[in-house]
Amino acid sequence: MKKLLLGLLVFTMIFSVNAHAGTTLSDLQNKQNQVGSQLNASKSKVNKLKNQKKNAVYEANKLDRQIDSLTDQIKNYNSKISNTKQNITELEVKIKEEEAAREKYNEEHKDRLKKIYMAGKVGYVQTLLKSKGADDFLKRTYYTQKMVEYDNGIVKEMIDVEEKLKDNKLDLVNKKNEIEKLNNSKKQAVRSQQNSLSKKLTYIKQVNSDIEEEEKKYKALMAENEAIKNEIKAYKSKLTYNSSGMVWPVPGYSRISSPYGMRIHPISKKKRMHTGIDIPAAKGKPVVSADDGVVITARWSNSYGKLLLVDHGVKNGVTYTTKYAHNSAFKVSNGQKVKKGQTIALIGTTGWSTGNHLHFEVLLNNKDQNPLKYVPRP
Ligand SMILES: [Zn+2]
Numbered sequence: 438m439k440k441l442l443l444g445l446l447v448f449t450m451i452f453s454v455n456a457h458a459g460t461t462l463s464d465l466q467n468k469q470n471q472v473g474s475q476l477n478a479s480k481s482k483v484n485k486l487k488n489q490k491k492n493a494v495y496e497a498n499k500l501d502r503q504i505d506s507l508t509d510q511i512k513n514y515n516s517k518i519s520n521t522k523q524n525i526t527e528l529e530v531k532i533k534e535e536e537a538a539r540e541k542y543n544e545e546h547k548d549r550l551k552k553i554y555m556a557g558k559v560g561y562v563q564t565l566l567k568s569k570g571a572d573d574f575l576k577r578t579y580y581t582q583k584m585v586e587y588d589n590g591i592v593k594e595m596i597d598v599e600e601k602l603k604d605n606k607l608d609l610v611n612k613k614n615e616i617e618k619l620n621n622s623k624k625q626a627v628r629s630q631q632n633s634l635s636k637k638l639t640y641i642k643q644v645n646s647d648i649e650e651e652e653k654k655y656k657a658l659m660a661e662n663e664a665i666k667n668e669i670k671a672y673k674s675k676l677t678y679n680s681s682g683m684v685w686p687v688p689g690y691s692r693i694s695s696p697y698g699m700r701i702h703p704i705s706k707k708k709r710m711h712t713g714i715d716i717p718a719a720k721g722k723p724v725v726s727a728d729d730g731v732v733i734t735a736r737w738s739n740s741y742g743k744l745l746l747v748d749h750g751v752k753n754g755v756t757y758t759t760k761y762a763h764n765s766a767f768k769v770s771n772g773q774k775v776k777k778g779q780t781i782a783l784i785g786t787t788g789w790s791t792g793n794h795l796h797f798e799v800l801l802n803n804k805d806q807n808p809l810k811y812v813p814r815p
Contacts, residue, residue, distance in 0.1 A: 439725060469665045472658055479655040483648060493637055500634040507627045514620040516800045520565060521613040528606040539595040546588040623726065676751035678757045683727035684778050685811045686797050688717040691815045697807040703791050712805035713760065713798035720765055720793045723780040727759045727799070727812055732781065735771045741796065742787025743767060747775060760798035763790040 517794055599792050685691065694713035695703075702709045734746035741762035749757040765785025786793045801806040 441616045443471045445813050449645065465665055465669050467742045469662065469669065472662045472665060475653065476658045476662060479651055479658055483655060483763075484650045486600075486651060488645055490641060490648065492745075492777075493641045497634055497641060499636040500630050500637060504627055504630045504634065507623050507630065511620060511623050511627065511728045514623065518613055518616050518620065521609050521616065525606055525613065528602055528609065529556065532602045532606065535595060535599045535602060538598065539592060542591060542595065546592065548582065549588070567684050600673075642791060651764060654665040662692045678752035678755075680728050680749065680752075680757070680777075683759070683799070684725065685812055685815050686727050686759070687716045687718050687784065688723065688725060688778075688794050690716055692717060693814075697805075697809070704789050710805075711739055713796050715794045715796050717792065718784040720784055720786070722762060722784040723768075724782040724795050725760050725778050726775040727797075728757070728760075729774055730757075732769045732771055732775060733758075735767050735769065738762070738788060740789045742790060743782065743785065744788075745769070745782055747781065755801050756803065758800040758803065763787050763794060764797035766791075 448713045495671040541815065544762065546701055583596065604810045693714050695711055697714050698711055699708060699790045700711045701707070702711075724745075728747070730747040730749040732745060733748045734744060736744055738744040741760075743762075743764040745764065746759075747759050751757075761782055763786055764782035765787060766783040767781070768783065769775055769779075769781045784793050784795060790796075797812075799806045
């Protein structure tokens with residue numbers, strides 16, 4: 438696991454130096470991941486907003502229907518109120534007519550009574566004398582009384598009719614008031630629902646603009662994602678290893694003082710793996726890049742001295758790297774593109790070294806190989 442992680446780290450390092458100054462593949466991949474999670478967050482936010490909008494629209498429609506229904510009810514009540522008012526007016530006319538009729542009847546009645554009274558003024562005896570006998574007098578008195586009773590009855594009936602009409606009117610007025618009260622409560626309900634609806638519509642407008650904004654953000658993120666994808670693609674394609682074969686790294690010097698494989702280390706005297714080949718040469722002689730590539734390391738190492746690593750790219754998923762150690766000087770710098778056979782350093786004996794030589798390695802996927810398999814010995 439540790440090896441794998443280290444491998445990944447070095448793998449990342451190899452990609453880390455390219456024409457992209459300061460940007461590494463892992464930077465790009467991290468960015469892609471970041472943009473990916475931002476895209477997911479943005480998408481779920483849009484979905485959430487759309488859901489909120491859906492609910493708000495549903496509620497707004499419900500309010501709209503309620504307002505419609507209330508408006509219909511108000512219309513209905515208004516027409517009922519108008520009808521009742523009409524009926525009340527009609528009753529009022531009738532009551533007035535009745536009153537007028539009673540007034541008229543009363544006047545006539547009074548007139549009759551007055552005549553009787555006037556007749557009465559003639560005096561009891563005279564009336565008696567005028568009568569054809571006591572019987573006639575009694576009869577006349579009787580009829581007078583009957584007439585009064587009859588008149589009173591008619592008036593009473595008239596008053597009853599009037600009272601009834603007035604009662605009816607009162608009932609209608611009460612009914613009208615009742616309907617008006619209901620109507621007012623409906624009107625208030627409509628106002629309140631219209632207020633809620635207006636708030637809902639404002640909210641929907643806000644959500645709509647939020648959705649629009651978030652979708653813009655999403656689109657921008659998609660574009661960014663696409664750009665990073667292309668960048669990664671370009672990054673990888675630039676590093677494709679298309680070699681016709683590596684060249685010997687120390688021109689004019691072909692002797693190998695220490696081959697690749699297990700050996701006793703010349704300084705530590707311990708049995709250790711020798712991960713490259715040692716090519717002795719005079720100090721200051723050129724060290725050349727075994728192939729086209731990019732310098733990914735040009736630094737000091739306690740064991741390797743002035744150390745250079747050249748990345749040659751990827752072929753069939755395999756990374757190709759070469760290592761040059763113990764140099765006396767660098768002729769290239771980190772991140773620089775180099776050509777096959779280009780002088781990249783000068784022979785030296787820096788670091789853990791017993792004499793001027795190049796320690797040369799060929800690495801496939803960062804695992805050391807026998808360099809003679811890749812570099813033809815002159
Ligand atoms: Zn060596």
